[in-house]
Amino acid sequence: MSDIEGEVARVKDALDRPTLQLLDRKWAAVALPIFVCSFSQEVRSLPAERLHAQVGTYLDELQTAGHPVPAGNGKSLCMQWVRQQWLYREPGADGQEQYRLTSHAQDALNIIEEMTRERSFLSGSRITTIMETVSRVAMDANPDREARINRLDEQIAALTAERERLALGGEIVDASENDLISGFVEVLRNLDGLPGDFKRVEESVTAMHRSILRNLREDERPIGEVLDEYLHTSRNLLKTTPEGQAFEGAFELLRNKDWLSRLRRDIDTILTHPYAGTLLPDEQKKMRATVEVIRSGIDDVLNRRTRLSATLREHIENYDQIRNRELDATLRGIDRELRTWMQTARARSNVEVELFPPALDVDHLRLRTYDTDSERAPEPLEDVSGDAPEPLSLAEIRQQGxxxxxxxxxxxxxxxxxxxxxxxxxxxxxxxxxxxxxxxxxxxxxxxxxxxxxxxxxxxxxxxxxxxxxxxxxxxxxxxxxxxxxxxxxxxxxxxx
Incomplete structure (x- = not known):
């Protein structure tokens, strides 16, 4: 038996993911350019109303130029992209809702970027980079102490010999233009993947956030068990997923100030080289913003975790052990049905709900009786004008001015x-x-x-x-x-x- 059935299932799973669905859609040629023009490394989120107006303006420009555009306005398209997991809508810092690209949309943009970058990826520098990476990983994976020591001795000897050669006036071999340009492209390819990697970690935290909230609302288990599950999931999040492991490594590097300074110096050295002029202005700008992209991605993940912790703390502080169980079950059922209805409801869908129950025709006593004290006039104020001090003269007032x-x-x-x-x-x-x-x-x-x-x-x-x-x-x-x-x-x- 061949593995064709397993491969078919694997390919079907890949084709069902939002990234490839975005590339395969009829209006991908409209949605992707809108994402490129609306979001960038500097603009990672936009207020909801602003993006609605911006998308509407882009659609009008395309239609005026003769391009076919999807039906609907900017708001309806943004809501549709949220359902298709290409946009993520969340409350902003000032309470105003905002949109952000999901990791699926970011991956689709990276694929388009690689396919439109007309440069060869195969070169000596690329092979050298692969060999150095494989060598470093092999040394980290080898448990033999003597083997590690021998490899370190070889590296030290090679670096020492090269340093002595340069110190004695040896010739500096310049890299070829093809190798440098290929190296530039390799750096840009790695930079293209950074936003998507951080976004996947952030979405993993968001999924855990929603799961914990759902458990708190629906589970009959004690809160302590739910929190234990959250702590266990949070500890393993950065170790069990590839994106979590990448985030943990980047976070450790970011703590090292010397590493950041060296990264900035190396980027400046690359961009001051004469061959760096072959890079497009957008590519140079992207390379200069490397450190800021790393910082922003880590800040987004940490802020998401902070919001999750704040939600849990607020729930624990407001939890009342003596609340009515019947009312609690009713509210949970309403919340569960509402979230189920929201998965298929449209923007203007509504449900007729009676806000107040009908009045009951039941005899009852008057809630307010006559009180003679409430009808009595208040006591007159006491005349204390005789105790007032002598008024100041104009001259005395001027003396205080x-x-x-x-x-x-x-x-x-x-x-x-x-x-x-x-x-x-x-x-x-x-x-x-x-x-x-x-x-x-x-x-x-x-x-x-x-x-x-x-x-x-x-x-x-x-x-x-x-x-x-x-x-x-x-x-x-x-x-x-x-x-x-x-x-x-x-x-x-x-x-x-």
């Missing part, structure tokens, strides 16, 4: 005109009592600043008089008062203003 800039300005102008006062502190100390409040010091300094007067390093004491007659000594910056006759003409003009 800001500086008297008008009076201070006249005193300052007189001092500058007569020239009988050397400093601002001396002027303040000879002012009348009502102009020597503490706040007047600030007013005087404000007027000096208006005159562009420059303070000296020294400070001078001034004695202020509060409205209640008490005295307080302050130290203000020393300002020399230059008589108006000795000031330059431009300074006198400013003072007159």
């Amino acid at each position: 800001g500086p008297s800039l008008g009076d201070l300005r006249r005193e300052l102008d007189q001092a500058l005109t007569t020239g009988d006062t050397d400093t601002a502190a001396a002027l303040f100390n000879r002012l009348p009592g009502d102009l020597r409040r503490p706040v007047e010091i600030l007013g005087l300094m404000h007027l000096l600043a208006r005159l562009d007067a420059m303070p000296e390093a020294d400070r001078e004491p001034v004695e202020a008089i509060r409205p209640d007659g008490s005295r307080r000594e302050f130290h203000m910056p020393k300002f020399a008062l230059v008589p108006t006759s000795e000031q330059p003409a431009d300074a006198r003009g400013d003072a007159d203003d």
